[in-house]
Amino acid sequence: xxxxxxxxxNFAESLFRNRPVKVVVEVGARDCRETLGFRASFPxxxxxxxxxNPRTLPQCRAAIAGMREATLIEKAVSDRAGTVRFHPVExxxxxxxxxxxxxxxxxLFRADDRFALERYExxxxxxxxxxxxxxxxxYQLPGIDLLWMDIQGAELLALKGLGERLADVKLIHCxxxxxxxxxxxxxxxxxxxxxxxxxxxxxxxxxxxKHSGDAVFVNLRHFSRLAIAFxxxxxxxLAWKRLQWMRHRAKRSLLGRV
Numbered sequence: 001x002x003x004x005x006x007x008x009x010n011f012a013e014s015l016f017r018n019r020p021v022k023v024v025v026e027v028g029a030r031d032c033r034e035t036l037g038f039r040a041s042f043p044x045x046x047x048x049x050x051x052x053n054p055r056t057l058p059q060c061r062a063a064i065a066g067m068r069e070a071t072l073i074e075k076a077v078s079d080r081a082g083t084v085r086f087h088p089v090e091x092x093x094x095x096x097x098x099x100x101x102x103x104x105x106x107x108l109f110r111a112d113d114r115f116a117l118e119r120y121e122x123x124x125x126x127x128x129x130x131x132x133x134x135x136x137x138x139y140q141l142p143g144i145d146l147l148w149m150d151i152q153g154a155e156l157l158a159l160k161g162l163g164e165r166l167a168d169v170k171l172i173h174c175x176x177x178x179x180x181x182x183x184x185x186x187x188x189x190x191x192x193x194x195x196x197x198x199x200x201x202x203x204x205x206x207x208x209x210k211h212s213g214d215a216v217f218v219n220l221r222h223f224s225r226l227a228i229a230f231x232x233x234x235x236x237x238l239a240w241k242r243l244q245w246m247r248h249r250a251k252r253s254l255l256g257r258v
Contacts, residue, residue, distance in 0.1 A: 001037050004206035004214045007235065008173050009041045011216065012146055014231035015171065015223060020044045021145045025132065027077045027158050028151040030104045031056050032063035035070055045069065048139065052076040052127045053088055055103045071139070076108060076129040077151065079160040084108060084129040087122040107152035109182030117211065131161030143168035150175045153185030156194060166198050172217040179211055188215065203232050
């Protein structure tokens with residue numbers, strides 16, 4: 001199990017305590033590797049996972065074949081339903097000039113090469129998009145216990161697509177950037193402000209680097225601050241939060257030049 005997923009699972013188990021995690025929504029499945037991790041960690045949960053990249057969808061279908069608890073929706077997730085541009089990564093080139101495949105870097109946004117650790121050769125296709133609010137209605141989901149998002153800069157679009165149903169999401173794990181990897185993408189401060197306005201507390205990062213991290217947010221409508229603090233203390237997320245946020249603030253001068 002990947003380190004970020006393991007840390008999130010440990011935190012969720014502490015936060016929910018004796019309550020089962022019933023609904024997991026994974027936005028940006030890539031190859032459904034994390035889907036299998038969610039299935040092993042939360043065997044009672046219904047899992048709804050999204051992927052729109054035609055390059056990796058065969059792997060997704062194979063990974064969850066026969067898994068009755070998991071539903072794969074082969075669409076992008078955004079703030080509106082309809083047809084949208086999607087930019088699959090054909091090849092990626094490292095700073096050393098080495099080329100390799102990186103389909104997980106595909107995005108609704110064009111890559112921004114100014115601060116990138118690697119350069120992407122992207123194509124452009126049309127895909128169908130859906131909103132999470134629509135999915136919750138269609139599949140009669142009363143709420144989302146755990147929302148995992150890794151969609152390369154489009155996370156805020158997915159959150160906005162929840163509308164009023166954002167109040168029914170309990171725990172969010174969201175990839176964020178501190179410098180732009182994609183043209184026009186929202187950065188961590190904007191996402192954090194949006195979620196704070198909607199009643200979420202930022203807890204910490206499960207992984208962190210100077211360019212990006214995986215941030216954890218908890219809905220204060222569903223958990224007391226004491227329960228959140230206890231769960232975070234058990235998993236040392238509060239310590240990560242303070243340390244990483246201090247580092248983040250130290251880099252604000254870099255963000256100011258973006």
